[in-house]
Every structure is written in structure tokens, then in C-alpha cells.
Amino acid sequence: MNAEHHVDHTARITASWALVGIPLGYGLFNAIKAAAQLFA
């Protein structure tokens, strides 16, 4: 029972973090791309 819960939540946790992580990653990528001009 607990193992089932665990498996379900692992998938849901991964999906949830991906949902917020993808836009955050997009923002991070653009900020790093802009910041890289400082060192070009």
C-alpha cells in the first residue's frame, strides 16, 4: 500500500517539478545567455 503510494507520488512529483521547472529553465537560459555577454 505504502509502496503504491510512493510510486504514484514519484511520478506526480516529477511531473509537478517539470511543469514549473521548464519555464524556470527557459528564464534561466535567457538570463545566462544575457549574462554571458559580459564575459564575451
Add this chain to the structure above:
Amino acid sequence: MSALSFLDREHTIAPPGYSRWLIPPAALAIHLCIGQAYATSVYKIALVEHFGASLTSVGYIFSVAIVMLGVSAALFGTWVDRVGPRKTMFTAACCWASGFLVAALGIQSGQLWLVYLGYGFIGGIGLGLGYISPVSTLIKWFPDRPGLATGMAIMGFGGGAMVASPLSQKLLVAYGGDTFGGDAVMKLFLTLAVIYFVFMMFGVFTVKVPPPGWAPAGFDPSTIKSKKMVTSNHVSAANAIKTPQFWLLWTVLFCNVTAGIGILENAKPMLEDFFRDDSGNSTVAAATAAGFVGLLSLGNMTGRFAWSTTSDYLGRKMTYVMYLGGGMLLFFGVATIGETSTGLFVLLMVLIISYYGGGFATVPAYLRDLFGTFQVGAIHGRLLTAWSAAGIAGPLIINAILDAQGKEPGTLIAGDYRSPILIMVGILAVGFVANLLITPVSDGFHEKGAVVDAVDRHHKQDTGVEPEDIPIIEEELIAQRRLETDPDLRPN
């Protein structure tokens, strides 16, 4: 009304086995959306031209939104704690999205006041509610790591601008070409209203409050009780504002934000003004200035997460000693040796901005340490009035002193910034002393009876357990006992 009963706090209690690691993404979903408030510069000029208004008049849209953030967080904080995170997030999403819609109507009809009303007033309420909505829930799910928990959420506010800025730029070009105008901004607002509403609904449907007595596996409440500056008692929001600790912390936040926001607003022109050749032309290339702004965004966001997480180990008071004491040294460095090298200037400024962001993210955990978890959301809401006040004071101080030099923008040099920066050192010194004066809240302000929230009342109906009979001091021990005896309550 019953159709919306799924929003009630009582209906958001996590079932056994619900993972607490689902709560930070829910909080991030809200903060990533409302963080757009710091990406308004993308369309500012287009609005100036569309309305034929001054930069200051258009700038008021953002100012009204930030003032409403503080006002709504302060006024509705107790309501937020009572109704729970789901209803608050839902209300925040409605206000934030409808704010964009009303503002879009204002642009379409050429009525600037509708933009103030929409984005500034209605959207500002969404900002305030959204900002505080996940805080107390996160603190309850992460009693062992409150700094990490609030850092994860409030990092999203910094990250929201990083997402909204390039996204808005792309959408504006798609809607109006390279020389986009007000019509493109109107379409952008309509698009953002839909995107943000849908994204915030993910947070609404994911967030849950922990069941009564829940504690993370392996959590030892005695580790909290052994820390001098961390209370195991509870203070109501009404009592909190009567304590000197609240106002000292208000001063700390006000000083940290005033110094940081004043610099943040002027960061790009400062870089250009600090490095001029003999003929008065800036030696900083446009690409370098853009890179600097990108690096500041990164410093702001990572500071929120990294410093707040560090505060779980360093202690909240010591962390603010670092923000304010370290900040004084960094500001002094900018004023005295900042002009010697671009690299040094950038390094000092990025550290300053990371402390500014860290100050926002660490303050909810500081409040939890001083006042307990009972109404920490409401107390946080009241404290955010310091942000609103600093949002006015910071830019005002810097701009007033620069204006007093009587020079045109683009002709300032490093020496012109020395006075306002040294004033910021003084402001940080005031915050530094205020932080040192913070001591544990005296017993007279602690709640005398048992502290029961809506979740516990619901639990009583289900089980017949009388949480009112449980002395506060034993709550954590009872939680531990429940965990030991009830395998269903053990978290993953």
C-alpha cells in the same frame, strides 16, 4: 457557493502518504506568475507612446501594484490563514488574470486610469494574496527546514521576471513587429491573462495542508525547542503587531529592501555612468549592460533560494547580520573602489542583489521562529507593508539626490553616486542595529489556550479527538506519538 466548496481549507487536507515535495511546485506556480510584476520595463516605452503620457505616469502602474501588494497582504492576511491556501490562490489567480483583462481594455480604449485600476489595483491585490498564500502552508509542511521551503517559493518571484521578460518580448514582436505599439501590449495582456490563470490553477489544485499532528519522518521537535531564538509557542497576528520584535523586523526588512531596490532600479545606468572616458562617453557596451542586468536577475533569484536555505543552519539573526553588515561593506565598496574595475563593480552589485533577494525569502522563516506557525501568514502579510514603503523610499532617495546634482541623465559620473550610496550604508546600519535588538517574544504575548485551526476542527469531526484539549506545548510530542503508532500517517 457549494460548487466552490472544494476551495475550502477543510477540503484541502492531505490524505495519508501525500508527499510534501508536491507543495513547493504548487507555490512556485503562483510565484512564477506574479513575478511578472518585475518585467514591466519590456513594454513601458510602448505604453508611454500609446497614451502620450510621461514615463512617471506609466511608472505609477507598477507603483500602485506594489503598494496594493503590501496593503492587500496586510488587510487579508488573517483571512488567508483562516480560509487556507487553495481559496487564497484561486482568488489571487482571479485578481491577477482579471487585472490583465481590465488593463487590456484600458489600452484598447485609451484610458490610462483603467490600466491603473486593472494592473495596479486589481492585479496588485492578486500580487499580495498570491505572495503570501503558500507561505504558512510551506512552513507547516517543512517544520525542519522553513528557510529552504520559503526560499523555494519566493525564488519563484525572482524567477517570474526572468521568464516573463523574454516571453513578453517574443510575444510583442509576434503581435506588433519590431516596432510594436499599444495594440501589441493589449494582445500581450490578454495572452498573459489566460496563460497565468491556467498555470496558477495547477497550484490551486495541487496545494494541500498537512493533516493535524503531521510531522516529517525523523523530525525531532526538541531540536527546535533547544534553539534560543526559535519559539515553540504561538502569537496571534493581532498580538504580534504589539510586540517590539515585529516592528524591529519591519525596520530590518524596510532597510534591506530600501537599499536594494534603490540600486536595482538604477543598476544599468549606474554601470554606464561609473565607467566613462575623458570625453564623457560610457565605455560600457550595450551588450555588456544587458549582460549585467541578466546577471543581476540571476543573483536576485539564486540569493532567494541559497541564502534562505543557509539560514536554516546559520540561524535567522546571523543571516540578517550577513545581509545588513555585509551589505554595508559591499555598498561602501561600490562607493569607494567600484569605479576601478568593471568586474569588481559587477561582483559587488550581484552580491548586493543576492542579499536583497535573500532578505525577502528568509523573513517568513524569521517570523515563524519568533511568533510560531499559528498566524504566520497574517503576520507576514502585515510585515510586507515594509516592502511597499521601501518601494517608495528607495528610488525616491536615489533619484532625489541624483536630480539635485542638476545634471542630465547620461552625463552622471561615479562620484555623483557616492552620496546616495553612502546614505544607503547608513540605512543598512539602522537595519543592522534593529536586527541585533531582536530578542524572543515575551510570554505575555503567547496564546494562552490551545491553538486550533480549521484543519484541527475538521479532524475533530472525523475522529472525536478534541484538539482544544491538547496543550500547545505537547503538540509536537503528540504528533510524534501519532507517527509512531499510525503507519498511515507516515509520510513518504
